[in-house]
Amino acid sequence: MGASVAFWVLASIAVLAALAVVLVRDVFRAALSLILCFLMVAGLYITLSADFLAAVQILVYVGAISVLIILAIMLTREVQRGSPSNRFRLPAFFVAVLFFAGIGYAMLNTPWQISSTPPLEPTTPAIAGLLFGEGGFILPVEIAPLLLLAAIIGAIVLVREK
Amino acid sequence: MAMQMLPPDWPGNFWAHWAIFAVAILVFVLLMVMVFIWFERRALAVMQARLGPNRAGPFGLFQSAADALKLLIKEDIVPAKGDKLVHWLAPVVAFVPVVLIFAVVPFWGGAILADLNIGILYIVAISSVTAVGIFMAGWSSNNKYSTLGAMRQVASVVSYEIPVVLSVVGVVLLAGSLSMQQIVAAQDIPFILLQPLGFLLFFCGALAEINRAPFDLTEADSEIVAGFFTEYSGMKFGLLFLAEYGEALAISAIVTTLFLGGWRGPLLPPFLWFLLKVGLVFFVIVWIRATVPRLRIDQLMALAWKFLFPLALLNLLITAAEILFWPAVSLWVFVPINFAVMIILVLLWSKFFKLGWGKVEV
Amino acid sequence: MPSELVWLIFLLPLFSFVIISLFFRPFLNNRPKLGGYITIAALLGSLGLSIWALFEVMAAPGHSIPIPDINWVVIEGGLTIHLGLILDSLTAVMLLVVIIVSLMVQIYSQGYMKGDPGYHRYYAFMSLFTASMLGLVLADNLLFVYVFWEMVGLCSYLLIGFWFHRPEAANAAKKAFIVTRLGDFGFLAAILLLYFNTGTFDIGQLNTLAAGGALAGTVLTWAAIGIFAGAAGKSAQFPLHVWLPDAMEGPTPVSALIHAATMVAAGVFLVARTFPLFAHSMEAMTTVAVIGGFTAIFAATMGLVMTDIKRVLAYSTISQLGYMMLGLGTGGVAIGIFHLFNHAFFKALLFLGAGSVNHATGTFDMRRMGGLRRFMPWTYATFLIASISIAGIWPLAGFWSKDEILVSALQAQPILFYLAMITVFMTAFYMFRVVFMTFGGDYRGGEEGHGKPHESPAVMVMPMVVLAILAVVSGFWNVTGQFGALFGHGHTQGFAEGFFGILTHALPWISLILAGLGILLAYAIYSARWLSAERIGAMFKPLYTLFLRKYWLDELYEQVIVRLVLLKGLFAAFQAVDSYGVDGAVNGLAKGVMASGKAIRRAHSGQLQLYGLFIGIGIIVILACFYLFG
Amino acid sequence: MVGLEHYLILSAVLFSIGLYGALAKRNAIIILMSIELMLNAVNIAMVAFSRYIVPLMLTGQVFAIFIMVVAAAEVAVGLAIIIAIYRHRETIDATKIDLMKW
Amino acid sequence: MKFERYGLGIAKGLSVTIRHLLRRPITTQYPEQRLNVSRRIRGNELIWNKDKCTGCGTCAKACHIGAIHISTSTNLVDNKYEVQKYEVDTGYCIFCGLCVEACPFEALFLSYDYECARYRRNDLFQDREKMVETSERKVSGYFYPGRAAKLPRQSLLVDNDRGKRNGR
């Protein structure tokens, strides 16, 4: 019961925050809503017993990504004229709704093979095993830093002065 | 995160435990913050050949309380062009994570609100939220000094998080667990001896993350008046102030837990040991504040990226190698080795490392 | 002593490099001497080890000692690369040569480089070079040889361009690097060719395969020629020799070490190392011999007219390397390597002498020297010994090895022998031209503003004396035929028998007389002035100019190969094909596409979100299709 | 009782909101934020699958971690591009960034 | 920052501050603890000797602020003008001491007192009744070394007198 309550509370706040991101006029407030949404998602991870992932979610999304976004908002504050919509607003809305209907239909009508096993706890050693252990995802783990490095260098090159 | 602490269904006896502990910790943190504010002012004053607050109560102990009272009844001002809602929310957002950190700080053997198996990761994650609060404060004040302060804060937090986390990983490797309680349990030798370099880096990085001298650029009073504080008054200012000192207290507690053996110690009761060690670390912070000048923003960045970051990586590498290759050797063997490594690395880097003498080219 | 210690021979200089570059340069830059001491100490250690190794090899059966190796790269079911060393007679001799010359040069550099701001850098590079050279000599498989080969090339680049602030030095470094690289392509191709045909990089196995006839025919020939191409690049053989004279822009000790004794000899060494491959291919042997013989005389002609003392020595080096190649191509490993062994000492000595002269006068231009005999007796004496040695006068070192080469050339191909004979004359002439121009006559001023010439400090003279002694006696090793025996052929005889017995043959006398004539001519022109150099120069004006301009080879490479062949020929042809053939076909198509593109390009509004919208619609359509028809 | 479908529908809702934002907003930073929303929605689905279908495998969580890595890289580059555009063109309005048209 | 001193500079600084922990602070806790002020202190009031004053008005002329108001009778009595009004507005006075220096008859002094803050501006106004010397209103030794000698010795920081903090 408690888990249900938690889910409903977290989910509704998350959806509201997400709506705020796309609807609020003030960009800064939109960014704050985004942070709120991220936090709620972290909470949802906890209800899914992914505690490690929840911490990482906060660390990466709240601690780094949103801060970067806010920084960018700050740096471009001279041209911030709120958060207006373009002329595709209506088609975009329909596409979104149709898309939602499509995948929603798919999700509800797929016979998922739900396992009744209780979830693994704690997850941290298991994830470490999966990431670094034998037969795990060691290659992607090694490629990921490469990607990050490329991103960092790319970002530096892009914003470098002259 | 706290799933394994939760019973199958939430309501129940467990709530009592949580509520009592949560309230106790809240009270403790607020009390300690006030005491520490007083402590800092006194220590700083004595080091500066002054006396410091000594009027309100015995030895001026109630000075912080008096200040808090004064702040409570002060007028609350919001800048006319500012963002009222954000301005109001900012102190809360800045303060709440600070209190949350204490949930996983082990005060005693059993005295911990939640012994998470990802305790230290939790701390790192939660503490990064404070930056958002500070940024909100800076933005909503719509003041140039505040904006500058907030930008400095963000820049320093984002860059200092990396060496801090990396130096913590060394400790985690040694303890073999992310749980704070287990880290304390693993410290038959205080990790400051096993991880001298890690301690140094963590301490440096932590000082920068909580904006204490010499990295207090965010509120550098001689440059940008009070940074993101500038437009705050009344209890909102009080909350931000509390958050600042709460962070300092938290960092002291974390350093104590990670490197100084936490509540462990002979003779005295564990709780006292914990307080003693926290006080000691806090005193060192104050001591440093009393002595050194402030860095410039680009030097701060250079310090993080050119000095702390590579050293943290090397420290991690060396620690990992030691654990991997000599798992059976007594840890005492590593004490001199690691000290030697620290000295060599710091000397090497000091030699190679330059942070803009002249004009800044970032 | 355990054989693992052989590793130390090349690790010691490597350590010295690491120590100097990591600790000395950053921390102790104000104490320059230290870097030199470390290098010298490391080399002394290596020297001891290599002498021990030589005696072990001499005593060992088959003149080879096995050394345990390490598996470096193991790919399951495929490639296994060993990290291994080889210690046989060839290696042992080369080790001795490299270490002794390097040691002498390092000691000499203590004086020569004194006060240079890049002192530590110099020693770091020198250590690295020595280490790579030793690694090259020791390596037991082609892959490693190649790695060290390139490292040697890199160090050579760094050292030639040591004074990189001078544009000539920087250009020379680049030129050296690029030209040798041309040869290295051949080497690399040969390595790959061999690997694909045999599946191994191991030199011992390859040699066995070649000797056993398992590897033969075109593959072997092409592989050998490829290796020789690499060797020609490093050893500055005929078409690729142009970099060596320019490389004289580096510090003189560098020239002495790299361009006299070690790196240029690496080519010769490589051929010797893979000799079985050559030995079983007639064509390859002939190529080596012909190019060697031609290079010998070709370079000597240019040496006749140069006025820069180091350039004369550089051409002389090319010429002597040609001799070695000739020896290898006609005779065998022992003959070529023996000449290499002797040549290393006297040529290094010559370079050091040139450096000493430069130290005294501040110039390399011989026209501004003269009369230095009086000012610097030690330098004069040692230089003279080296000159006599290189001219091949009995009984100095040069004589013994040159004689062997001549003998084998005569047996193999008379034309090559005649060329070699003429070269003997030329060698004697140009060497003594240098001696007389530099040390004879009166002092002609030296570099502007440079003080009176003076003898170099003891730290520079001492290595020269040591090398001079070696330049005298090193040839005696094979007097008894022992050196040849080390390489598994020839017969041994008593010392006296060999020492004087040689004079009973006719051939030595011919070469001695030719050399004597060369010396006499030099004396006549440059010392006694019976003949005027200008007059002779005018008389053979075309030849003189040809020699002086180095056969216009530099210009040829620049004008013909780069400009004409590449730009005008190849590229122009491509362009023609491109513009008429390809373009014509494409244009028609393109025009059609363009017409249709014009029609539908309006859909590209440039707005990202419109595209996104289309994508979204597309996904929905796909989803719908999937559910409706799937 | 909350089940897999709940999480999936939540994920779909968030994704659709993000999709709308990405398609309909002019401010490039808002668009970037919407994309982050979509990535988060995907993560929720991943973790939910992992929890309900293979509770002992955690592969979904590992994939979520990789998605976070990619998101971090994407934000760094994306913001850099926005800043660069801002510096050259004094605007971050996505409808005005249309130099690539025909 | 180049640590060419490897952080030794910072360590030195830290040693200085930590040493101060053991030293006694130099602060004086003012209302409870008081120091002896200078014997020549130019205190916050003027003191006027009615008997010696001849009403010459030199003090008023010397004052460049114009804070001294003096009016006298026009007729000489006993070689003196009778002073009818003598007022000083210490609100304007900058305590430069030029009037004391100018007085030819040793009739005007600065006071030894320094706690003269008032709640009302009017209270700063001194008329002749408020200006007499009493036992509470001592005269400063400014310009009068003879009087200075009778005053308590000034507590000096160099002498570490400050440490004693004698009360009143």
Next chain:
Amino acid sequence: MATSTKEIVINTEPFVVNIGPAHPSTHGVFRMRTTLDGEVIVDMEPVFGYLHRGLEKLAEERTYTQVIPLTDRLDYLASMSNNLAYCLAVEKLAGIAVPERAEYIRVIMAELQRVASHLIAVGAFLNDCGAFMTPILYMLRERERILDLFDMVCGQRLTYNYMRVGGVSQDVPDEFIPALKKFLKEMPGWIDEYERLLKENEILLARSKGVGILSRGLAINIGASGPVLRASGVPWDIRRADPYSVYDRFEFDIPVGLAGDCYDRYRVRVEEMRQSLRILRQAIKGLPRGQVRSEVPHLIRPPIGEAYGHLEGPRGELGFYLVSDGSIAPYRFHVRAPTFINLTALADMMRGWKIADAILIFGSIDICMGEVDR
């Protein structure tokens, strides 16, 4: 995430920040209108006048003696020097001789004043660097010792009004010389302590070395003086160049900087303190007995003419230019305030540095707004 370090300094629209007039480190009411690009200063315009009191005009309304208290209020951190400079000018104008003992006392006071002023300057500079209050409190403590001495001599701690035309107002009390000797014995130790505290501090070095360089040529061209000029490598000191009072009898060195950066200015000031102590020791030894004030009438009426008296104040060349029309008050009274002129270099020194450096550079000039605005 590394990008943030880059983004912090990217070219944003130049934005104008007013530093001051009420800012913690503008040392009085001074305003710098800085144009920033990120944190880098593109341009700086000094705005002053917030403390203007019309002092020069006030002085023209007063007698020559009455002006002396006004000069106290010029550079309120160095009143003694101001008094002395003014008296020198009047003495030159009216041709008044000064007794020997008075000259010595004047030198003692001026040098004590220099030490006191430099203590404030250095302390405030270090405080601007971010050394939280510690150095300035230490230095204020030592300044307190000097103020005690001044208090003993003239009864005031800030506005001394001690010098008079033709001498000093009164002789020093008997306990002054012992107290001064004691001070001189202690002071070098205290200076050593300051040096230990921060001289080699890496952070301070990083912050101030090479920062805000004032080139030698520019320093001379704008007419800078005092430590600011000497830090740029010009050994110009009026005590040497145009000796006044009895300075020609004392031995002392002129500390000179090399680079002309903030650190050099700091070093020059500290070294000058040591030199001042050296002068003080010599002055005590040579202090003669006798009169401290020559016979000067109450109302000085100098002959018609003009005079310029100047001296080496703690902040530079402090000069008073007086024109007399023969009356009891100066006809024209002009002050050459050193920091006013030193301030003109500020914009040139600041351009291209960051805000944090601007504070430092400003602090290293050591201004006193009372003197700048007059």
